Amino acid sequence: xxxxxxxxxxxxxxxxxxxxxxxxxxxxxxxxxxxxxxxxxxxxxxxxxxxxxxxxxxxxxxxxxxxxxxxxxxxxxxxxxxxxxxxxxxxxxxxxxxxxxxxxxxxxxxxxxxxxxxxxxxxxxxxxxxxxxxxxxxxxxxxxxxxxxxxxxxxxxxxxxxxxxxxxxxxxxxxxxxxxxxxxxxxxxxxxxxxxxxxxxxxxxxxxxxxxxxxxxxxxxxxxxxxxxxxxxxxxxxxxxxxxxxxxxxxxxxxxxxxxxxxxxxxxxxxxxxxxxxxxxxxxxxxxxxxxxxxxxxxxxxxxxxxxxxxxxxxxxxxxxxxxxxxxxxxxxxxxxxxxxxxxxxxxxxxxxxxxxxxxxxxxxxxxxxxxxxxxxxxxxxxxxxxxxxxxxxxxxxxxxxxxxxxxxxxxxxxxxxxxxxxxxxx
Amino acid sequence: xxxxxxxxxxxxxxxxxxxxxxxxxxxxxxxxxxxxxxxxxxxxxxxxxxxxxxxxxxxxxxxxxxxxxxxxxxxxxxxxxxxxxxxxxxxxxxxxxxxxxxxxxxxxxxxxxxxxxxxxxxxxxxxxxxxxxxxxxxxxxxxxxxxxxxxxxxxxxxxxxxxxxxxxxxxxxxxxxxxxxxxxxxxxxxxxxxxxxxxxxxxxxxxxxxxxxxxxxxxxxxxxxxxxxxxxxxxxxxxxxxxxxxxxxxxxxxxxxxxxxxxxxxxxxxxxxxxxxxxxxxxxxxxxxxxxxxxxxxxxxxxxxxxxxxxxxxxxxxxxxxxxxxxxxxxxxxxxxxxxxxxxxxxxxxxxxxxxxxxxxxxxxxxxxxxxxxxxxxxxxxxxxxxxxxxxxxxxxxxxxxxxxxxxxxxxxxxxxxxxxxxxxxxxxxxxxxxxxxxxxxxxxx
Numbered sequence: 001x002x003x004x005x006x007x008x009x010x011x012x013x014x015x016x017x018x019x020x021x022x023x024x025x026x027x028x029x030x031x032x033x034x035x036x037x038x039x040x041x042x043x044x045x046x047x048x049x050x051x052x053x054x055x056x057x058x059x060x061x062x063x064x065x066x067x068x069x070x071x072x073x074x075x076x077x078x079x080x081x082x083x084x085x086x087x088x089x090x091x092x093x094x095x096x097x098x099x100x101x102x103x104x105x106x107x108x109x110x111x112x113x114x115x116x117x118x119x120x121x122x123x124x125x126x127x128x129x130x131x132x133x134x135x136x137x138x139x140x141x142x143x144x145x146x147x148x149x150x151x152x153x154x155x156x157x158x159x160x161x162x163x164x165x166x167x168x169x170x171x172x173x174x175x176x177x178x179x180x181x182x183x184x185x186x187x188x189x190x191x192x193x194x195x196x197x198x199x200x201x202x203x204x205x206x207x208x209x210x211x212x213x214x215x216x217x218x219x220x221x222x223x224x225x226x227x228x229x230x231x232x233x234x235x236x237x238x239x240x241x242x243x244x245x246x247x248x249x250x251x252x253x254x255x256x257x258x259x260x261x262x263x264x265x266x267x268x269x270x271x272x273x274x275x276x277x278x279x280x281x282x283x284x285x286x287x288x289x290x291x292x293x294x295x296x297x298x299x300x301x302x303x304x305x306x307x308x309x310x311x312x313x314x315x316x317x318x319x320x321x322x323x324x325x326x327x328x329x330x331x332x333x334x335x336x337x338x339x340x341x342x343x344x345x346x347x348x349x350x351x352x353x354x355x356x357x358x359x360x361x362x363x364x365x366x367x368x369x370x371x372x373x374x375x376x377x378x379x380x381x382x383x384x385x386x387x388x389x390x391x392x393x394x395x396x397x398x399x400x401x402x403x404x405x406x407x408x409x410x411x412x413x414x415x416x417x418x419x420x421x422x423x424x425x426x427x
Numbered sequence: 428x429x430x431x432x433x434x435x436x437x438x439x440x441x442x443x444x445x446x447x448x449x450x451x452x453x454x455x456x457x458x459x460x461x462x463x464x465x466x467x468x469x470x471x472x473x474x475x476x477x478x479x480x481x482x483x484x485x486x487x488x489x490x491x492x493x494x495x496x497x498x499x500x501x502x503x504x505x506x507x508x509x510x511x512x513x514x515x516x517x518x519x520x521x522x523x524x525x526x527x528x529x530x531x532x533x534x535x536x537x538x539x540x541x542x543x544x545x546x547x548x549x550x551x552x553x554x555x556x557x558x559x560x561x562x563x564x565x566x567x568x569x570x571x572x573x574x575x576x577x578x579x580x581x582x583x584x585x586x587x588x589x590x591x592x593x594x595x596x597x598x599x600x601x602x603x604x605x606x607x608x609x610x611x612x613x614x615x616x617x618x619x620x621x622x623x624x625x626x627x628x629x630x631x632x633x634x635x636x637x638x639x640x641x642x643x644x645x646x647x648x649x650x651x652x653x654x655x656x657x658x659x660x661x662x663x664x665x666x667x668x669x670x671x672x673x674x675x676x677x678x679x680x681x682x683x684x685x686x687x688x689x690x691x692x693x694x695x696x697x698x699x700x701x702x703x704x705x706x707x708x709x710x711x712x713x714x715x716x717x718x719x720x721x722x723x724x725x726x727x728x729x730x731x732x733x734x735x736x737x738x739x740x741x742x743x744x745x746x747x748x749x750x751x752x753x754x755x756x757x758x759x760x761x762x763x764x765x766x767x768x769x770x771x772x773x774x775x776x777x778x779x780x781x782x783x784x785x786x787x788x789x790x791x792x793x794x795x796x797x798x799x800x801x802x803x804x805x806x807x808x809x810x811x812x813x814x815x816x817x818x819x820x821x822x823x824x825x826x827x828x829x830x831x832x833x834x835x836x837x838x839x840x841x842x843x844x845x846x847x848x849x850x851x852x853x854x855x856x857x858x859x860x861x862x863x864x865x866x867x868x869x870x871x872x873x
Contacts, residue, residue, distance in 0.1 A: 119761030144760065229669030232669050236673050237672070
């Protein structure tokens with residue numbers, strides 16, 4: 001039997017599966033009941049401290065609470081109390097309190113270091129002097145078997161796989177009965193593409209919880225990487241104002257694709273919450289069929305009138321608050337505003353030309369352009385065939401409506417599996 | 428992942444078009460950008476699950492019911508439709524509220540021991556149903572005289588490689604089109620001039636016979652109408668499609684429509700067999716007997732038509748069923764899963780999937796195995812195992828910590844527990860009649 005009377009710096013480790021069911025005894029060693037669950041306080045420390053126990057007392061159906069302070073000796077076989085008086089009122093949870101067996105065992109958690117979603121099969125506790133803490137989650141099949149089979153069958157012969165609790169994120173939405181604030185700052189430090197891969201494996205309430213905790217721009221990048229079914233579920237389950245903040249930060253074409261999958265009443269609610277500019281762009285994009293150049297294009301692009309000098313154009317670029325993800329191509333209009341598209345200048349042209357030269361002298365006049373109603377696949381093939389980075393979309397009067405970029409064109413041409421292997425060109 | 432693609436395939440979308448028009452009334456369209464895909468995405472899962480109920484086992488059971496008792500058992504089809512709606516609605520709602528599959532929820536709320544129990548139940552039910560799908564393949568080819576020793580191993584190999592290569596979806600459309608053959612039943616039923624007054628009367632007024640065969644067919648009907656795997660399937664599909672509580676009201680309408688639709692087809696199978704086989708005192712022993720019900724429409728091509736439909740339905744389920752089972756079980760235990768991983772990355776998933784197909788095909792090859800009887804027995808076992816899974820489903824759907832404000836109401840729970848009690852009671856009755864009664868030397872007349 002492992003005893004808690006540890007001298008000096010010795011730490012004693014227990015598995016939760018061993019501890020549950022331990023006998024609870026009075027100071028005179030008279031049996032009082034059995035241990036049902038452990039109450040921990042989450043949020044404050046990396047390794048949550050055990051505050052107390054839930055004990056099933058003979059003759060009473062609801063478990064009663066025993067504070068850690070009332071425990072004299074603790075081991076995996078028995079709990080010796082320092083008092084034989086128990087508060088027999090049934091246990092009510094307070095905010096921030098989590099039950100280890102009920103709320104954490106069998107639930108999914110994120111192993112941040114391993115970048116994977118795993119299920120908790122068992123948990124490890126460590127007692128150091130007078131403090132008992134949750135230190136690790138066990139995700140091994142051995143941990144699962146330890147809870148299915150009798151103790152003598154397993155008897156710690158199988159290798160466990162432990163993940164330090166400081167590397168774990170778990171979800172407040174799994175414990176709807178109490179108010180929990182879990183910051184998820186470990187996930188937030190990952191790259192949006194990695195966050196997306198993790199979130200993809202979660203159920204949408206937990207995925208929404210993660211996204212709501214991220215900065216809006218990180219959340220937007222993450223949502224853009226998700227499968228449409230999950231991203232729509234997340235956007236529709238978040239509070240409209242939070243969802244709108246994320247949509248504002250997304251590429252307008254991606255935001256439009258996402259909203260196109262939602263019922264109309266929700267879309268209208270979200271558009272109302274979005275920034276006026278962003279909402280107008282998205283609304284415009286929503287009017288084009290999904291499989292047309294219009295449905296594929298983004299309205300986020302840079303255009304100049306042809307009379308500008310290179311110097312003026314560059315300083316305009318510098319002054320613009322937010323630039324699109326990719327600005328290799330700068331579109332040239334005959335006048336401002338509402339000009340016709342007359343040419344395109346690459347960023348390279350701009351950088352390498354003398355500052356005083358006029359845009360119209362360095363631009364390329366002969367350019368590929370698509371009509372908003374052109375089939376998406378045709379436009380994508382043109383982009384692929386001529387190795388373009390982007391292609392402008394115009395209306396009948398040659399007014400520039402938007403731009404189809406090569407990354408969206410790839411989505412149309414390549415099957416999903418291929419896309420995953422391609423590096424992100426512009427992010 | 429092939430499972431998800433099942434309800435994305437164009438043929439499914441085409442099949443559910445009538446419901447799309449229905450759905451149009453609920454949603455106002457955005458100008459030009461027609462969210463047809465969105466409608467279908469929300470609409471699809473229930474329809475798929477509902478139609479999958481009429482697989483080889485379903486056809487055999489409904490045909491036997493019609494051939495043995497005429498219209499007499501129609502009332503239980505009506506009754507089990509109500510139960511089917513109740514059960515599927517709970518599963519769909521759980522999927523929409525939690526975003527989790529049934530096996531995941533069982534694991535999270537009931538712990539590892541109950542999970543092992545539930546997964547074993549599901550494994551037995553689905554394993555047997557897989558056997559019945561291969562029996563359907565065998566029976567359909569034997570209608571045109573091709574031996575099962577050739578067709579079953581080949582079809583098992585084809586299904587295994589298609590699914591593991593991830594290309595099952597492409598071929599699946601062919602199977603789906605083949606199942607359209609079963610739409611011949613309503614026409615055939617009308618052409619056979621049944622006594623419609625009797626049909627309506629039997630549907631509304633229950634009658635019961637206290638004999639083993641009657642109870643056997645009753646349990647089989649329930650087992651094939653409320654197939655255990657369908658409930659798991661409908662919940663996973665709601666999750667895969669990303670349907671949330673906000674879109675759930677559409678999903679509910681669809682579950683009801685889908686259940687009514689699939690059981691309407693079942694009703695016509697019973698009516699047409701009753702009007703052709705029962706009146707001529709022919710009971711069903713082979714697939715050729717069952718095909719007679721399509722003669723009023725197809726004449727001498729009845730066997731062919733029946734065979735095509737049976738083959739399509741069987742191949743469809745023989746691919747989806749082992750896949751869905753392997754998914755559910757690996758999901759519950761937290762193992763790696765999916766055909767996008769290779770067998771080294773997801774060993775348990777591949778072992779399970781392969782074992783289900785190999786065993787399913789191998790059992791069908793036992794010499795002189797009567798296929799139709801095998802199909803019926805499998806449905807009965809499904810009916811016996813169903814109460815165990817229903818108890819989990821009803822408890823989860825009424826749990827406040829899982830479902831919050833979307834948990835079952837009192838009235839709904841009366842229906843749900845009513846279903847559990849009736850199904851469980853019948854299961855006990857059948858066990859008493861077939862196992863206990865003969866041991867006591869008492870033989871129920873039948």
